[in-house]
Amino acid sequence: MRIRLLWRERVLIGLLVGSGVLLALLSDVFFTPANLLRATRYAAEIGLVALPMTMIIISRGIDLSVASNMALSAMTMGLLWQRGIPVWPAAALGIAAGTLAGWLNGWVIARVRVPAIVVTLATLAVYRGVATGLSGGTGILGFPDSFLALGAGTVAGVPIQTIIWIAGIAAAAVFLTRTAVGRYIYGIGHNETALRFSGIDVDRIVLGLYTASGFVSALAGMIYAARVGTAKSNAAAGYELTVITAVVLGGTSLAGGEGTIVGTMLGVLIITILQNGLTLARVPAAVQDVLIGTVLVGAVLTYRERAGRKEVFVIAPPQPEPHHAGGRVLTDPGNDLAVGEERRNP
Amino acid sequence: MAEPLLQLRGITKQFPGVLALDGVDFALTTGEVHALVGENGAGKSTLIKIISGVHQPDAGRIDYLGAPATFPTPRAAADRGIAVIYQEVALFPDLSVLENLYVGAYLRPLRTTGRRVDWARMRARAQEVVASLGVELDLGAPVHRLSAAQQQLVEIARALLRDARVIIMDEPTGPLAQPDVERLFSLIRQLRSRGVGIVYISHRLEEIFAVADRVTVLRDGRRIITAPVAHTSRDALIHDMVGRTLDALYPKTAVNAGTPVLEVDALGKDAALADVSFVLRRGEIVGLAGLVGSGRTTLAHALFGIDPPERGRVRLDGIDARVSHPGQARELGIAYIPEERQRQGLVLPFSVGENLSLAILRRLSRLGFVDHAREAAVARDFVRRLDIRTPGINVPAAALSGGNQQKVVVGKWLAAQPRVLIMDEPTRGVDVGAKAEIHRLMSELAGRGLGILLISSELPELLGMSDRILVMHRGRITGELRRDEATQEKIMTLATGAA
Numbered sequence: 001m002r003i004r005l006l007w008r009e010r011v012l013i014g015l016l017v018g019s020g021v022l023l024a025l026l027s028d029v030f031f032t033p034a035n036l037l038r039a040t041r042y043a044a045e046i047g048l049v050a051l052p053m054t055m056i057i058i059s060r061g062i063d064l065s066v067a068s069n070m071a072l073s074a075m076t077m078g079l080l081w082q083r084g085i086p087v088w089p090a091a092a093l094g095i096a097a098g099t100l101a102g103w104l105n106g107w108v109i110a111r112v113r114v115p116a117i118v119v120t121l122a123t124l125a126v127y128r129g130v131a132t133g134l135s136g137g138t139g140i141l142g143f144p145d146s147f148l149a150l151g152a153g154t155v156a157g158v159p160i161q162t163i164i165w166i167a168g169i170a171a172a173a174v175f176l177t178r179t180a181v182g183r184y185i186y187g188i189g190h191n192e193t194a195l196r197f198s199g200i201d202v203d204r205i206v207l208g209l210y211t212a213s214g215f216v217s218a219l220a221g222m223i224y225a226a227r228v229g230t231a232k233s234n235a236a237a238g239y240e241l242t243v244i245t246a247v248v249l250g251g252t253s254l255a256g257g258e259g260t261i262v263g264t265m266l267g268v269l270i271i272t273i274l275q276n277g278l279t280l281a282r283v284p285a286a287v288q289d290v291l292i293g294t295v296l297v298g299a300v301l302t303y304r305e306r307a308g309r310k311e312v313f314v315i316a317p318p319q320p321e322p323h324h325a326g327g328r329v330l331t332d333p334g335n336d337l338a339v340g341e342e343r344r345n346p
Numbered sequence: 347m348a349e350p351l352l353q354l355r356g357i358t359k360q361f362p363g364v365l366a367l368d369g370v371d372f373a374l375t376t377g378e379v380h381a382l383v384g385e386n387g388a389g390k391s392t393l394i395k396i397i398s399g400v401h402q403p404d405a406g407r408i409d410y411l412g413a414p415a416t417f418p419t420p421r422a423a424a425d426r427g428i429a430v431i432y433q434e435v436a437l438f439p440d441l442s443v444l445e446n447l448y449v450g451a452y453l454r455p456l457r458t459t460g461r462r463v464d465w466a467r468m469r470a471r472a473q474e475v476v477a478s479l480g481v482e483l484d485l486g487a488p489v490h491r492l493s494a495a496q497q498q499l500v501e502i503a504r505a506l507l508r509d510a511r512v513i514i515m516d517e518p519t520g521p522l523a524q525p526d527v528e529r530l531f532s533l534i535r536q537l538r539s540r541g542v543g544i545v546y547i548s549h550r551l552e553e554i555f556a557v558a559d560r561v562t563v564l565r566d567g568r569r570i571i572t573a574p575v576a577h578t579s580r581d582a583l584i585h586d587m588v589g590r591t592l593d594a595l596y597p598k599t600a601v602n603a604g605t606p607v608l609e610v611d612a613l614g615k616d617a618a619l620a621d622v623s624f625v626l627r628r629g630e631i632v633g634l635a636g637l638v639g640s641g642r643t644t645l646a647h648a649l650f651g652i653d654p655p656e657r658g659r660v661r662l663d664g665i666d667a668r669v670s671h672p673g674q675a676r677e678l679g680i681a682y683i684p685e686e687r688q689r690q691g692l693v694l695p696f697s698v699g700e701n702l703s704l705a706i707l708r709r710l711s712r713l714g715f716v717d718h719a720r721e722a723a724v725a726r727d728f729v730r731r732l733d734i735r736t737p738g739i740n741v742p743a744a745a746l747s748g749g750n751q752q753k754v755v756v757g758k759w760l761a762a763q764p765r766v767l768i769m770d771e772p773t774r775g776v777d778v779g780a781k782a783e784i785h786r787l788m789s790e791l792a793g794r795g796l797g798i799l800l801i802s803s804e805l806p807e808l809l810g811m812s813d814r815i816l817v818m819h820r821g822r823i824t825g826e827l828r829r830d831e832a833t834q835e836k837i838m839t840l841a842t843g844a845a
Contacts, residue, residue: 191693197684198705
């Protein structure tokens with residue numbers, strides 16, 4: 001397993017450096033500190049939402065409602081502030097609304113047992129619709145500078161949201177690799193039934209994941225509103241697909257059970273510098289989309305090619321001699337299938 | 347014996363790093379049932395794959411119907427009358443019985459050419475074959491509606507429709523209940539009387555003595571012996587298979603049952619469980635017999651909280667307990683080794699160590715963080731205590747043999763230190779050596795005061811391991827037999843509701 005992750009990360013780092021060099025050659029503006037910092041402001045929004053998304057996809061779920069949730073919570077915050085509530089309490093309430101929206105997704109998925117893709121496809125529309133209805137079609141402007149700093153300020157030269165993102169990456173990576181619940185999330189992705197039969201409260205973990213996704217989406221919604229200076233109902237439109245693209249590019253398997261936070265971070269960086277650099281190099285948006293899609297498929301194919309070989313290598317150690325234990329062969333010589341492959345009858 | 351139908355001489359097959367078959371001879375005559383036995387990895391599956399054209403031998407020769415033959419593909423073998431019926435039924439669940447019978451070999455109309463299919467002729471021939479077997483089968487029904495036994499019948503009929511001369515059956519009784527096993531045996535005898543040669547593979551040695559004419563034992567890719575079953579014995583076969591003498595096959599030690607650890611009173615769940623009451627004492631192994639669907643697994647799931655009961659009471663060591671989910675059961679000291687090892691028991695891509703610690707990961711954690719050193723220590727301890735044969739605790743569970751995988755599931759639950767252990771078909775699909783080890787382990791655990799509820803469809807196992815046997819039929823307990831009075835006949839009478 002470990003070899004494979006290293007390989008995947010190597011591909012991603014190569015891709016990141018390669019596209020960075022290429023974009024620097026294509027545009028003089030790309031490789032300037034000002035531009036790179038600006039790019040990380042956008043990357044932080046995608047990257048934050050991608051953290052719970054990674055865990056959800058590892059658990060074999062999906063959350064399509066994240067971008068709608070960003071708009072809904074930003075709108076909630078804006079309206080409360082417009083009606084006289086100070087901006088920070090309004091932001092806290094906006095985040096609470098987004099967390100509740102995420103919890104609702106999780107509740108329907110875990111308790112009512114509707115597939116995640118159906119539930120969040122529905123709330124993708126519902127949350128955006130509620131945000132639009134609340135807004136009455138207009139954006140809200142004029143937030144105080146203290147709030148705008150969340151989207152435009154820096155600490156020691158580093159954008160505030162980038163710092164939040166880095167903290168989030170560290171927390172998520174530690175959570176996923178070091179805690180019992182992190183282990184369970186991988187287990188749910190591989191075999192939910194076996195987890196239930198081991199006495200693990202799968203429903204509670206699933207509920208927690210979608211709630212966390214709602215919370216982080218709402219937080220990203222605040223950052224977005226602060227960056228653009230407006231709370232509007234069409235905020236972050238289409239972000240959910242960028243987030244999912246970054247997560248999958250980072251090596252998380254939509255089939256569940258596989259994925260890392262580091263991979264997701266690299267995926268987010270690659271997608272965002274491609275979008276930023278290609279725009280600077282005046283590549284038309286349509287061509288950008290085609291390029292990003294190609295990179296995604298290409299990268300995922302290399303994981304699969306390589307993964308297959310490595311897995312066999314790891315599982316059936318060096319192959320030479322079968323393990324004789326007590327005079328018996330452990331490996332089944334008749335079994336020429338790769339591990340994980342189902343036995344199909346000829 | 348009649349003339350040889352299929353003869354293999356000096357078959358050798360090398361896989362990278364493994365000599366799977368080493369100069370194996372095997373012969374099948376017409377009208378013979380030839381059993382093939384051996385532990386997992388002994389070379390049985392490689393041998394049948396060579397007979398059926400999946401693999402090509404590196405050395406040796408095959409004579410079929412009196413002439414040298416090669417089977418370059420499975421299709422070539424099938425066309426020449428060699429059929430394989432695998433353990434897992436290989437049918438298309440949504441197609442009808444008739445369509446399944448002819449998939450890949452549709453009959454064309456006799457007079458016309460082209461791609462049309464002659465359903466009428468196919469139906470007529472199928473009816474003929476099914477009738478000749480003396481069974482009933484609705485040709486129009488979709489296969490997923492059939493029972494496991496009926497599906498097997500479809501596979502046998504399919505083989506006959508293709509004029510199979512050799513039928514290879516790989517663990518055919520795995521999914522069958524006892525009466526269906528009897529029916530299968532009479533069908534096998536019928537096929538034999540028609541001159542079909544049958545290669546019969548099974549881990550259940552009783553079956554071999556019930557149905558086979560000769561038996562060949564493979565071990566480590568070599569043929570150890572071929573003998574008429576009348577000239578061998580169960581113990582001799584086991585000795586040949588494992589290369590050593592196993593101590594008693596069912597090493598049940600007499601115990602003095604202690605205080606009641608689990609008391610179940612009038613447990614009920616809609617129609618599936620009706621007022622089930624029984625007591626399990628410390629140190630006792632209580633067998634739970636019954637046909638598939640009699641409510642044994644429903645009872646286990648109710649006790650373990652997977653599917654909580656609607657009525658009734660459960661007491662543990664005399665204290666009322668309510669179990670509404672498996673996590674609670676675990677904390678109360680109830681463990682359940684599930685029926686479907688790979689689907690319910692293990693996370694196959696997880697390592698042996700991760701599987702062993704799965705049920706107690708929180709206990710191995712501090713403030714939610716897993717103590718990896720402690721986890722590894724626990725895993726190594728169980729690998730050693732249960733003699734789990736694995737290259738290491740970091741190897742994925744998927745890489746282990748069935749018996750060793752089962753030991754991992756047992757270890758996972760022993761780690762939780764239960765007082766009641768429910769084992770649902772603990773030795774299904776496990777080879778004879780690992781099976782004996784699991785039985786010995788059960789005896790040892792009972793000796794240390796654990797109460798064990800053993801669910802099994804294998805009557806010799808129930809009779810051999812249980813202090814008492816409860817028999818279920820249609821969701822209720824229809825009888826209780828003491829170890830000294832229990833027999834297969836009495837159990838079957840109670841299990842079929844004939845009493």
